[in-house]
Amino acid sequence: MAKAIGEPAGFEGASPTWIGDPSLRGKSDPAIALRNAGSGKGVSNQPRWGSIAVRILISSGLLALSISVSLALEQPEEHVATLWLGVGLQLGILLIVPKRQWAAYVAAFFVTTAVVLWYFESAPVMMLGAALSNCLEALVAALVLARDPEWTAGRSDRLGAWAKFALIAVILLPAMAATGGTLLLDVMSHIEANRALVEETWSAWYVGDALGVAVLTPMILRLQPHQFSELRARGRLAEGAVLVVAFGAFTVTVFLHGGILALFLILPPLIIVLYRIGFVGLAAGMGVFVPVALGFTIAGRGPFVRMADGNVSNAILLCQVFSMLAFGVVVLVAALLDERQRLYQQTIRSHGILRRDLEAAAMIQTALLPETRTIGSITCSGLFLPSSVVAGDTYNVLTRTDGKLAFFQLDVSGHGAAAALVSVAAHNTLSQAALGHASGEALDEVVDDINRDWPGKLPYFTLIFGELDPLTGQGRFVQAGHPSPMLIGRQGAPTLLGGSGFPIGLIATTVHDVVAFTLAAGDRLLMYSDGLVEAEDQSGKAFSVERLCALVEDVKTASSQMLLSAIERELRAWCGSASLLDDVSVLLIERKGALNDAE
Amino acid sequence: MMLNDEERLGVLVVHVAMPRIDAMWASAFKEEIATRIEKGHHRLVLDLSDVDFVDSSGLGALVACLKRVGPLGTIAIVGTKGVVSKLFALTKMDRVFPLYDTVDAAIEHMSA
Numbered sequence: 001m002a003k004a005i006g007e008p009a010g011f012e013g014a015s016p017t018w019i020g021d022p023s024l025r026g027k028s029d030p031a032i033a034l035r036n037a038g039s040g041k042g043v044s045n046q047p048r049w050g051s052i053a054v055r056i057l058i059s060s061g062l063l064a065l066s067i068s069v070s071l072a073l074e075q076p077e078e079h080v081a082t083l084w085l086g087v088g089l090q091l092g093i094l095l096i097v098p099k100r101q102w103a104a105y106v107a108a109f110f111v112t113t114a115v116v117l118w119y120f121e122s123a124p125v126m127m128l129g130a131a132l133s134n135c136l137e138a139l140v141a142a143l144v145l146a147r148d149p150e151w152t153a154g155r156s157d158r159l160g161a162w163a164k165f166a167l168i169a170v171i172l173l174p175a176m177a178a179t180g181g182t183l184l185l186d187v188m189s190h191i192e193a194n195r196a197l198v199e200e201t202w203s204a205w206y207v208g209d210a211l212g213v214a215v216l217t218p219m220i221l222r223l224q225p226h227q228f229s230e231l232r233a234r235g236r237l238a239e240g241a242v243l244v245v246a247f248g249a250f251t252v253t254v255f256l257h258g259g260i261l262a263l264f265l266i267l268p269p270l271i272i273v274l275y276r277i278g279f280v281g282l283a284a285g286m287g288v289f290v291p292v293a294l295g296f297t298i299a300g301r302g303p304f305v306r307m308a309d310g311n312v313s314n315a316i317l318l319c320q321v322f323s324m325l326a327f328g329v330v331v332l333v334a335a336l337l338d339e340r341q342r343l344y345q346q347t348i349r350s351h352g353i354l355r356r357d358l359e360a361a362a363m364i365q366t367a368l369l370p371e372t373r374t375i376g377s378i379t380c381s382g383l384f385l386p387s388s389v390v391a392g393d394t395y396n397v398l399t400r401t402d403g404k405l406a407f408f409q410l411d412v413s414g415h416g417a418a419a420a421l422v423s424v425a426a427h428n429t430l431s432q433a434a435l436g437h438a439s440g441e442a443l444d445e446v447v448d449d450i451n452r453d454w455p456g457k458l459p460y461f462t463l464i465f466g467e468l469d470p471l472t473g474q475g476r477f478v479q480a481g482h483p484s485p486m487l488i489g490r491q492g493a494p495t496l497l498g499g500s501g502f503p504i505g506l507i508a509t510t511v512h513d514v515v516a517f518t519l520a521a522g523d524r525l526l527m528y529s530d531g532l533v534e535a536e537d538q539s540g541k542a543f544s545v546e547r548l549c550a551l552v553e554d555v556k557t558a559s560s561q562m563l564l565s566a567i568e569r570e571l572r573a574w575c576g577s578a579s580l581l582d583d584v585s586v587l588l589i590e591r592k593g594a595l596n597d598a599e
Numbered sequence: 600m601m602l603n604d605e606e607r608l609g610v611l612v613v614h615v616a617m618p619r620i621d622a623m624w625a626s627a628f629k630e631e632i633a634t635r636i637e638k639g640h641h642r643l644v645l646d647l648s649d650v651d652f653v654d655s656s657g658l659g660a661l662v663a664c665l666k667r668v669g670p671l672g673t674i675a676i677v678g679t680k681g682v683v684s685k686l687f688a689l690t691k692m693d694r695v696f697p698l699y700d701t702v703d704a705a706i707e708h709m710s711a
Binding site for chain 1: 654689
């Protein structure tokens with residue numbers, strides 16, 4: 001028995017190229033690529049007829065062996081077969097070979113079954129009838145199940161696929177085959193009109209058939225070599241082997257010493273094996289449990305025999321029914337776990353894709369920002385801290401053809417991907433406007449035009465839009481709902497310039513004021529988005545303009561880069577473990593003077 | 600969304616009983632006020648006495664409501680303080696919305 005069960009697994013392991021043609025199954029799947037790489041060079045694109053014939057021959061040999069094992073077992077009186085492995089083996093093989101070869105396989109199986117039955121001296125009608133019913137049963141089940149290639153290839157363990165397998169292959173078709181077989185026996189007057197005998201024959205036939213399918217088919221499907229290479233990739237191969245051996249030892253102990261209740265202790269370890277190593281664990285676990293249970297029961301030992309008051313025939317039936325129920329429960333649990341795992345993996349995967357997408361977008365957004373640079377006496381530097389990956393904030397500094405510097409900083413309402421997209425559009429609009437307008441044209445008119453043309457469906461933004469003459473330090477800006485820029489002089493406290501102004505894209509017609517300023521040598525102009533001063537600490541207290549002023553006052557002798565670092569450091573300390581709720585950006589424009597040159 | 604309605608002299612007074620109108624609440628807030636406008640209330644007083652913080656999204660929601668009531672309607676705002684008051688000043692929304700210190704003052708002005 002154990003030999004018969006172990007055989008297909010060994011067979012699978014010995015010839016990895018036997019599993020159909022992996023290249024036919026979803027080329028884009030990375031798991032397939034992995035599997036192809038793992039299984040080596042033996043896989044050719046089109047299997048030659050010779051090799052197919054050899055495979056059919058090997059399959060038929062295995063079928064002959066497994067049917068012989070079923071028939072040669074010392075059957076208790078009138079027991080049809082303890083464990084009918086034929087159908088399960090046929091179904092498993094059909095599911096892993098290409099569909100177009102099925103006809104050849106089924107024909108070979110038919111002949112093999114008939115010959116073996118003939119060898120075991122069955123009546124000719126019985127011989128043909130049983131062979132036909134076996135082949136039909138496997139073929140119909142395979143036709144239904146092969147419609148889910150993901151499942152048969154072991155890449156999916158959806159609950160639905162296993163439920164279909166249990167319903168069609170384990171419950172429905174064996175029941176039909178048993179009914180047909182019992183009728184056949186009845187017609188041949190083997191069991192005359194003895195109702196009790198008919199029932200017993202039917203149930204023994206049914207559970208023998210069903211158990212064979214329940215044990216052998218999942219084993220063949222799930223013990224494909226790539227399942228092992230995936231286990232190895234997850235580093236669970238050794239653990240799996242240890243778990244299966246431990247499970248086997250536990251099962252033997254239960255059958256040697258345990259009572260009826262101890263039987264149910266089998267289920268939790270089987271579920272653990274499954275949980276750790278997946279459906280390979282189920283296949284291996286059932287492959288261990290069923291031979292041990294049947295072996296002990298046929299030998300007249302163990303809980304089933306006790307349960308049946310020593311009637312071995314009934315005990316075998318009990319054992320088979322229990323095994324099938326155990327299989328059903330475990331598959332259900334495992335499929336539910338697997339479903340959860342699958343959904344989780346799917347979520348992780350799609351989250352990863354979104355994340356990578358956003359990060360790519362963030363790279364583009366950052367690339368639009370000006371690098372720290374010096375133009376004549378002016379040095380520009382910035383700080384850019386998105387609250388998520390991308391930000392609704394942006395800024396730019398451009399050199400105009402007339403030698404003046406144009407600059408802007410803007411903050412799109414809201415944050416995240418939508419605000420970031422709009423900020424890129426606004427960045428472009430403002431950069432064009434900054435370069436395009438002649439030096440004589442009023443800044444406020446440029447801003448009012450942009451406001452008028454801003455699409456009503458887009459979120460609005462706040463803006464500082466200005467220009468600066470590097471030679472004289474004379475500058476002007478328009479403030480559109482953006483926090484007031486801070487003028488940091490060499491002496492004295494920082495002062496806030498401007499005061500108020502309508503944001504862009506909120507109210508259709510607006511008038512903006514132009515604020516003039518002068519950057520003396522060594523002066524700096526600091527622009528920031530509201531995310532900086534509205535950043536909250538753990539208790540919800542805002543960072544505030546006052547704190548920013550005090551901080552700037554403290555470090556105003558430091559370089560621009562140091563000043564920005566100090567702001568970032570202080571902000572992060574303020575927020576603590578809390579993440580930024582809004583995007584933060586800072587643009588700092590410094591006019592170097594004689595004192596700087598001397599340093 | 601904690602909004603308490605009260606109708607006085609044909610004006611719908613909405614007491615906003617929540618501390619923040621920010622990105623998280625802005626669109627729900629906008630929808631809530633929009634349903635009131637749909638029901639025929641075109642003169643509203645929004646009482647923001649309990650609101651400590653309005654961000655750019657919240658401000659956008661308020662302006663969207665104002666656009667919704669149309670040229671014949673009014674949305675007056677009552678009880679702005681602290682950073683909310685500063686935001687209205689910074690963005691010149693104090694010129695767009697009539698602001699009052701108390702609901703009574705707003706009602707008196709609107710029914711006059």
